[in-house]
Amino acid sequence: MSAALEVSATGAAADAVSRHVPTLVEERFASRLFDRDATLWGEAAESEAGVRLGWVGLHRSSRPLLGEIAALREQLREEGVDHVALCGMGGSSLAPEVICAAAGVDLTVLDSSYPDQVRAALADRLERTVVVVSSKSGSTVETDSQRRAYVAAFEAAGIDPTRRIVIVTDPGSPLDEQSRNAGYRVVNADPNVGGRYSALTAFGLVPSGLAGADIETLLFDVDAVADLLAEDDEANPALRLGAAMAGTEPLRDKLVLVDEGSGIPGFADWAEQLIAESTGKDGVGILPVVVADSSDPEVTLPPNDVTVARLVGDDSDDSGDAGEAAQAAQSADSAGGSEVAVVGTLGAQILLWEAATAVAGRLLGINPFDQPDVESAKKAARSMLEGSPDTTEPDAVDGGVEIRALGGDWLGAASTVRDAVEALLGELDPDAGYVAVMAYLDRIAEAGLADVRRTLAIRTRRPVTFGWGPRFLHSTGQLHKGGPAVGVYLQITGTPEQDLPVAGREFSFNDLITAQAAGDARVLADHGRPVLRLHVRGEAGLQTVRDALA
């Protein structure tokens, strides 16, 4: 197997590989995938798959973008513009974030509607900033609001926004037409590639290239493994990884992603969206659980419904990280666990995980290219913004925290945050359940809050995910609603220091994020899932929540 890309499985994951890969080879799944055969996921998925398989050839078809991006970067630098900010959600921002982090170059990612976070981005080096506004559909409300905020900020600073904002969108989207008419620079993306598979389209390459990442080498690294991934061969890493992810029996439907020196910081967050939004539907799905490191409980003591995926370093020396991972996986094997270790460059892993997710879709019997349940939360948020805001009175107030329980009568007499959390966790299925923490806060300023994930995992001995709202709505949000109905949901919302109007709209950023949180909670509750909403008033409230979760 090529040293550039390696997938080794042990335990239940290895059994899944032995069980499914020969059949996938016999069916010629890999070569048909790379030949863009839209029939691979059944009749119901065929028309969507027909316009969603462009990603298999991007390492070649995206090459013409390289010159265009380099020239634009050069021109901007001559004008003294050397800071890049990116507005975009989910697939329109996660890839550039990981590409830039891996390259060690600076990119400000604004994928939030939390007023304080938006204001902080606007205040950051505006006079030297070029903003990339990325939206495939051209209609995502967060991205549109962020774009409006930057336009207003540039205008207030006496800077012509058309010279500082670059639009990336699909040809013919509302944003495409409106931006061209207004004189903005527009780069069209390949319309035959869905959002979460778009890392190597203009969505991934424009912001990353402008920020200074080596996107030529990135495409080269993809090119180096594309033939391997298209081979109908039992050694094909994508077939192996896809089988390990979705072919265990009984199905281990939680995939713990742990970075053990991959050299690709943030890769797991990108993979999380790819896996969750692609597979989490029709009552099935693989829940990605991104953990901080190998000391997290889901790795040291994985429950029976978990496969651990270790992202290890590219070390050709057998005694290196890959060797260690294989050894760790070996001990999981003897303990009846399920593990897969993956080694590869960023480019190689992007195509690997995309192809493996397509394999997983086939094994799960779902369409990996749609996201049918994302719209329900968007709709609920829209209806709240358009006149029916959430006015539910809190069930209790404790230490600067408003407590609301949705999705059943599970709160009982609990009137403190501590007791409410206890009551929510009491709803957790000890064999199949998971806890999702969803924090609609400033993810830069409150980054440390993510540590509650580990604390809750220790406490519950169940997989726990942590997502920042509204970002996770475009990732695990699909799986929460469309996947197996076994989650319990803890939502944390806050009061910003200062709100910010959205120019030209009747709502503010705080109205927007409030409606998004309330809308998502309502939809989850309508699915019969327990949701604990904790609205914190100021730092004291947040401390009450931290204490209650500890």
Ligand SMILES: O=P(O)(O)OC[C@H]1O[C@](O)(CO)[C@@H](O)[C@@H]1O
């Ligand atoms: O690029 P767009 O159209 O703004 O969409 C952003 C994200 O929203 C979703 O469409 C739905 O959550 C994702 O699939 C996508 O990555």
